[in-house]
Amino acid sequence: EPEVTQTPSHQVTQMGQEVILRCVPISNHLYFYWYRQILGQKVEFLVSFYNNEISEKSEIFDDQFSVERPDGSNFTLKIRSTKLEDSAMYFCASTSQVNTGELFFGEGSRLTVL
Amino acid sequence: DAKTTQPNSMESNEEEPVHLPCNHSTISGTDYIHWYRQLPSQGPEYVIHGLTSNVNNRMASLAIAEDRKSSTLILHRATLRDAAVYYCILRDDAKAAGNKLTFGGGTRVLVKP
Numbered sequence: 001e002p003e004v005t006q007t008p009s010h011q012v013t014q015m016g017q018e019v020i021l022r023c024v025p026i027s028n029h030l031y032f033y034w035y036r037q038i039l040g041q042k043v044e045f046l047v048s049f050y051n052n053e054i055s056e057k058s059e060i061f062d063d064q065f066s067v068e069r070p071d072g073s074n075f076t077l078k079i080r081s082t083k084l085e086d087s088a089m090y091f092c093a094s095t096s097q098v099n100t101g102e103l104f105f106g107e108g109s110r111l112t113v114l
Numbered sequence: 115d116a117k118t119t120q121p122n123s124m125e126s127n128e129e130e131p132v133h134l135p136c137n138h139s140t141i142s143g144t145d146y147i148h149w150y151r152q153l154p155s156q157g158p159e160y161v162i163h164g165l166t167s168n169v170n171n172r173m174a175s176l177a178i179a180e181d182r183k184s185s186t187l188i189l190h191r192a193t194l195r196d197a198a199v200y201y202c203i204l205r206d207d208a209k210a211a212g213n214k215l216t217f218g219g220g221t222r223v224l225v226k227p
Contacts, residue, residue: 004157033214043158043201043217056214091157103150103215105157 002026006092006106014114016081021109023075023092032075033093033103034067036060043091049075082113118202123222132189134221136202139183146205147178148215149187151198158201158217161187189223197225 005024013019025032034046048055049067066078075094079086089110093103119137126132138147149161162169162176164185169176175188189196201220205213 035217042219043152045214045216048214093157102148102160102163103158105159108157 002104004092004094004104004106006090006109008109009107010110010112012112012114013082015084019079019082019086019111021077021079021090021092021111023077023106024073025075025092025094026096026104027073029094029096029104031055031095031097032067032069033095034077035091035093035105036088037091037108038085038088046077046090079111082111084113087111087113118204118218120200120202120218120221122219123224125224125226126189126192128194128225128227129191132192132196132223132225134187134189134200134202134223135184136186137184138202138204141182141204142206144206147176147182147185148203148205149174149176150201150203150215150217151196152201152220153195153198158215161200163205192223192225194225194227197223199223 007022032049035043036046037043045058047057047061047067064080069075089108091105091108093105095101095103146163146165148163150158151161152158162171162174164176164178177186199220199222201217203215
């Protein structure tokens, strides 16, 4: 069964360092998302991406965050200068249908900022 | 986004049915009712969705009230693997591309052997 894969599964970084989280969405999907979940809290929307541009972003997704789809298969989330409060699980998701189609989520990348 | 209200937690015995309620009194005509679940240490997983009619799939059934202001997710025979947080989410079909899911607190389901 096709699945969304994410790497790394866990990354530890120092505050102020740049981090790139990678995702390989399901191959025929066109809509891509990043979510995050701080330990013990809700799953929060960060950004949605379609046709090589951001469709929607939340207040969390400030200038420190960026996304790109560099090669038609990978979908990356970059955090330019990490803060302690960026420590969370980051989930990538994709779907083939924008409104009623199910979102397929990856297993997540755990980011720990020290 | 229209809001949903779910109980914080529910307990069930293994192999018994589980009925998970969700209230969405401010639902609009174009809102679909989606259910996702999140098993421990995993990403969310789609369960089922519907608009007006009751829906069944291999994982669960979704019963939607006639006025659409509430719905119930039914797990017919709970297994230990069904222990998870279950999220009831409204998603507006009329919105533009990239429509997101907005997760609330969900219902934590504990299944006892």
